[in-house]
Amino acid sequence: MKISFFKNFLLFLSFLIPILAFAQSKSDRELILIDKDWRFSFGHLFDTEKDFGHATGYFSYLTKTGFGDGSAAKDFDDRAWRKLDLPHDWVVEQPFSENGSFSHGFKTAGKGFPEKSIGWYRKKISIPESDNGKIISLKFDGVFRNSKVFFNGYYLGTEESGYNGFEYDVTAYVNYGGENTIVVRADASMEEGWFYEGAGIYRHVYLQKTNPIHVITNGTYVTSEIKNNEAEISAEVSVENKGNYKGSIEIIQMIFDASGKQIASVSENVNTPEFYKSNVYASKLNVKNPLLWDIENPNLYRLETQIRKDGKLIDIYETSFGIRTVKFDPEKGFFLNGKSLKLKGTNNHQDHAGIGTALPDEIQYYRIQKLKEMGANAYRCSHHPPTPELLEACDKLGMLVIDETRLMGINDYHLNDLERMMKRDRNHPSIICWSVGNEEWNIEGNIVGERITNVMQDFAKRIDPTRPVTVGISSGFRSGISSVVEIMGYNYLGNGDIEAHRNEFKQQPGMGTEEGSTFTTRGVYFTDDAKHYKSAYDQKPRPTFYSIEEGWKFYTERPYLAGMFIWTGFDYRGEPTPYGWPSVTSYFGMMDVCGFPKDNVFYLKSWWGNKPVLHIMPHWNWSGMEGKEIDVWVQSNCDEVELFLNKKSFGKKKMKINSHLEWKVKYTPGTLEAVGYINGKKVLTEIQKTTEKAEAIRLSLDKENPSKGNVSVITVEVIDKNGLHVPRANDEIMFSIKGGKILGVGNGDPTSLEKDQFIDDVSLAAITNFKEQKGSTANLPQELQNYPENDWKTAFKDRDYKNQAPSYIYKGEFNLNTISKSNIVSFFYKKIGVETVVFINGNKVNPSPEDSQKYILDPAILKEGKNTIHIVATPLQKVKDWDVMNTDPGIIQVVTPAEPWKRKLFNGYAQIIIQKEDNAKEFILSASAKGLRNANLVLKK
Template sequence: MKNSLCLILLLLATACTSADTHTQISGGNEKQQTFAFERNIPFDFDWQFHLGDVSAAKGAYFDDKAWQTVDLPHDYSITGEYSQAHPAGWRGGFLPTGVAWYRKNLEIPSEWKNKRIILRFDGVYLNSDVWVNGQHVGHRPNGYVSFSYDITKYLKGVWGKPFDSAQIAVRVDHEQAPTGRWYTGSGIYRHVWLDIVDQTFVPKDGVFARTGEVDFDSQQAQVLVDTEVHGAKGQGPFRVQQKLFDADGKLVANASTLVNESSEDVALDKTVLNVRDAKLWSTTDPYLYSLHTEIFKGEQRTDLKKTRVGIRTIDYTVDKGFLLNNEPLELEGMSFHHDGGPVGAAVPDDMWRRRLMQLKEMGMNSLRPAHTPFAPIFYDLADEMGFLVMNEAFDGWETEKADYDYGLFFEQWWQIDLEAIIKRDRSHPSIIMWSIGNEVIRKTSETQEELVKFVKALDDTRPITQGRGYMLGYDDIAGFNGHGEFKGFLEEYHEKYPKRTMVGTEITHTLQTRGVYRTKTAYRTRDNPAPWEKDDPIGKWNKIKDKVFLVPDLSEQEVFPEASKFYDSSYDNAIVRMNIRDEIKLSKKLPYLLGTYRWTAFDYLGESFGWPARTANFGIIDLAGFEKDGYYLYQSQWSDKPMVHVLPHWTHPGKEGVEIPMVVYTNLDEAEMFLNGTSLGTKAMTDDMQIVWQVPYTPGEIEVVARSKATELRKVIRTSGKPSSVNFFADKSTIQANKRDVVHVAVDVIDKHGVMVPNADSLLSFSLEGPGKIIGIENGDILDHSHHVAPERRAFNGKVMVLIQATDEEGDIRLSATSDGLVSKAMIIHSVKNTAPATLDNSKPKLIANH
């Protein structure tokens, strides 16, 4: 047996914190009972993997000993080499696809006899088929939708002896490509779980909890609960108990329903829980209750399903905008795809947490996962951190955008998949609207109406929008992508439809490459056209140039002519139709515009402008996870925490005497700049959202002092010397030995005085000793085709990121970095067991001592 009984029992004992316990209620006291149920058992580790099609692998007795052993989440595309020959092309970031198989043995303890065994997949890309003991269980073409199978009936005959096993086989068919307009990844790229439940049970997505009536004055609120129960037929009477607990574990409301049903499935609608002194969920105080849905047969509790609940109200009007808990709140949001840069689509939970913490620190309050549902952990974190989410179901409908995308399956599968999406996510307080599509080709009012009615039948508590679907008439909120960035476009629409609220589903698009600057404004269509613009860029530019928000140049002559044409300027002057500052002004100006979702928060793989680029630089955080200057521009406008940022760096050899435009972003009232101790004057912050000094380059030090009445902040940047060594900055110094935890280690190339060298491209060699593994190395350079776990990587503009994941063993993990001409450095990360989960600080990663 590949997995011993001990491993199964260990998983039962140590399943993740959201797992339900198995206890019995008797006389008001909880007592330990014989095995009743267990949910959320991790099923991620030690799968056998083979890249290539082996039809015999579906069989129960197929020999897979020679296959590679992998842990999930797993993306086999990101492990390949970049090549123009790969069929995914520029859409898929020039990475490979293909067919692959996964196999894993499941041991069956005797305690599971007469229970249901549910196998749950958070997501498999693409065209997955599952077999159990050689029997075909199911097929799902959509790579983004979570699904589950009751595999109990495929295990008949295994109960004849105390322990037996089941062989799980999964075939992933991503042979034909491209299947998306961006990098999709391939494989079982999200978590897999087991639920062991009673014959009568609440399915994973069988509870819909939402806010009913709220009295803000008396702080009284209702929580409404719909419950599905499966397997009721022939089970006799049972009781469904709803208990709501506050964050301290105190019972605050409960209700009970006796069920005596002859049908297989039971639906209990709108159970009302009345909550006194209700604490509201918000972006600043994301307070969560815990709802326990229990099934009792007699006095024995046979099932428990936990659901987190946030009590909050939403509304939207043309004069007040979006309202959360009856208070106006501008949606300050961004869109992004599901990949994690160097790890591809197999994004660890810790990476999602770090990414969302970066956005929270920036002051962002809303997220748009584009253009597909994301992994469940994403929405759990949004609930915890207080983000508002526009949840998007589809990129397109009946017509394909990429040759082999979901359009091939839409008409057959959309109802099945959309129901799965809505039912999985509708209890999340973070989700405030549904999006049913994005820039849909050949869209029709008939299809939009059908989708809207379908969603509202499952959830009538949230409005529905669509990216660039404003002309069809059946959505609740008009959604605008690039066209909404043209001068006067939204205002003209409002004149025609004065009762319609709007949202910038993709507003705005700008481009930045970390550490690269140009002082002359660039417009994508004119200066660096996208693939769909290259047939006639000048003609297309002439058609739109009078509609574009033009941005003044920062100098008459280009100060940085050496910058590669493949990279974009990190001043706010590389745009498509509108820059960041004009986006923010527009959102504040128009009350009927609920807010905007920038394209994008993070650089993502794929959808590039063509070889050799892996992506286009739309993100304000790069592929490695490093913030670009645009991040700080948004922070200066969206965050109340005092901040100051200055750009560019102050290392420009050969430009002595040349005036460098030095730009300051701050949320304080004014700033003063000093060059080598001499004041260059104090300037007030204006609605231009940036302060600019023209400073003749002289090596040394730039200091900025930002001030308001009660606050003074200083920022110093220095001219660097030649590369001498490296510094390590890690987001955690201790991780758990659980095969899941990840530490992000930022590596800066520094000079002999410890100053980061902003133009360094040193080739760094990394080695790791101890109970950890490198799962990704990235520098943020969109032209770098290095393998993501190769031990060498060039610094890009002075930086590299190394991602290290724990194994299941304790000990010290030692990361070393060497390079010709540099002093070697090393750092230590401690991996321990049986501790509380390591958490990230909200502050910048801290310098870890070099050894």
């Protein structure tokens, strides 16, 4: 029985958070999600002044411990920075430009845009005094890319790759019982891939607390061996000791089923690892009558590892796992739990319309469910380690996975990345294969490729001997990597002779790691190269490449091939082959970037799924083409299909397996109808009707979307007076929301240069040419005086702090490129005096009630271009001679409110992703457009 998506999503929720809370209540371990309330600002790739003066101090963070300077400093004033929640992708927020990167979707970010290639993040957290004695660490699931992390001004380390998870121990740097500052600098100036990668902290961040004796991160490894009707579970656990305890500890391993019932346990007293060392301890447990994990019934178990010291529970570590067997056979293909299964897979990158790479967890489930509905049973992570939540979705929904590392090589950089990925992911039952490379053309066919592959394969086997290793190969199939790789990964039929390779390497299993690579645009049925639109009919993309149908027929007809992975399941940003600007997304997907299906989805659904399917293409709105022949295709797995136009039959046609049917029909408005027959019995009817003009907007919660989550995916369309979807509508729709927020909008148009997100623009203007002169009295003026021009000198230069004037008058400048009544302009003052009065363009301004060092400026007193600021203040006094006094008066923040949210429909559809407010009982999404009836959608908590 197929488990419903809603049930699976509830399982997801039950595993993700309550387990952690349960563990927290019983042991010293806490894992706290700290995604909310970060501050963000752009720095600069090479201009240190624009990068907040970072790494310009006499002592840098590399020369002396704790000298994080500029925005890395603990007490840096970040009040003027933008406030946001994680996950966050700053690239998706940027406009498009022809000067942007082709491979990354022409966004104005990256090395060509130094002012948008560095992102700074800051967050303050409190850690209670009661945590003193625990091990405190920060855990990042991924930051793109080349991230430097600081804690209270202490440099923790650099992680170059944007796809690795990483962790830093901050125990020694914590201000217990007080405030602590986390700072991350991400440098996305260099690309790791040739596809859209986003930028910033686009995955989750956690604060972890453990006992000094604890299970290390990713420190368990669970395998199973099935004998008769019993599974023997091998559970390895790596325990670390960051304390001085030298006695024994008890390790308890318990297995729970999906209902929470304990079904097995074992305990052992062992010697504690030595100081700052770890030991691996292995246990055996038996599960009788195991419920196997498979794609239809993804049964999961939970291993609970407990550590007790002197009888006291000090750590609990939870591991989700499944019991199943996988096998690749060189003659018979792939087997799951001893049963032959053809891999029906897709390749996918990690971005989605409107939100880029910053996917909420619910969207991971949404996308996997979309692929499952298409009939897919396998997913290749192209071409990097995925976010952990994607693998959790695959575990819980029943999707097989090829997990892939980013780079091939034999040095620490490459092998360490591979090891981290495998140790993080090897307990996921969904993973059936490790991929250590993809299309490495420089080494694929030579001895260097052989050597690297041999090392990486053997290295992978040391970490996980239960799964095979593959490489996706595209430049010939009979030498180099392809001669030694364990599972041959064929990338495209046109790149080599698969049968010749198989005849030479008969003991080597194989599969199509990439196939198809077709170009289609959703809802377009006549190629228009001028507009960069490709017809949605399944065609050969290039002379040596094959259509989806041709590819699937080849792989399904050969039992020795395990299956194929289509390039791709979803369109993705960047790599807009075969076009360039202004195309900004790919054309390869079976679905567009929103997940709206192209017609190829129904071909795959017909032959990959197990339910009757009937689909007609194209739509039947072709005003102006009356009397012209239209190619009508029917995708179906019925035995026969009969086609009608306005009740006139065009006859029945028999369906060949793994094929489709075609008719040529002269266009006449009305009803195009297909009737499907199985064993001579009518089982399905499908119609395409000519619609009337658009009259109203329709909003609907996507039926696959988990209604219990905080994030919802909404389909936007327009309908005619009869309630029929209008397939050629391209109206611009305006949106507003109450009780929640909009995360992003999209429509699947590969040439759309519309904004993905409508957010307030926050820009910062520095105060420059800062000068001072001495005041004669400590009484501060309430009106700006005339001060002698000849008395101005550089502020704070050669200041004698033992002999200061009663007050100082400071003068500076700041530039505003534009100014309007809608702008919100604030001066964030950084204290340079005891008592202070501030004047802007000669006008006295008062501090805001909530912050005595923030001044909200009336646009009426501001000017476009140069503005003048005067600050009159009584001086700060040094307590100690070596005290460093602040000389920065502050910064000007200009907030330009965002435009209203909007998006054009593309061939009838758009998508909006919304998130409920935590305390809202319901939220209301409203949509309007010129000439159309408005729509409201109410969703309750």
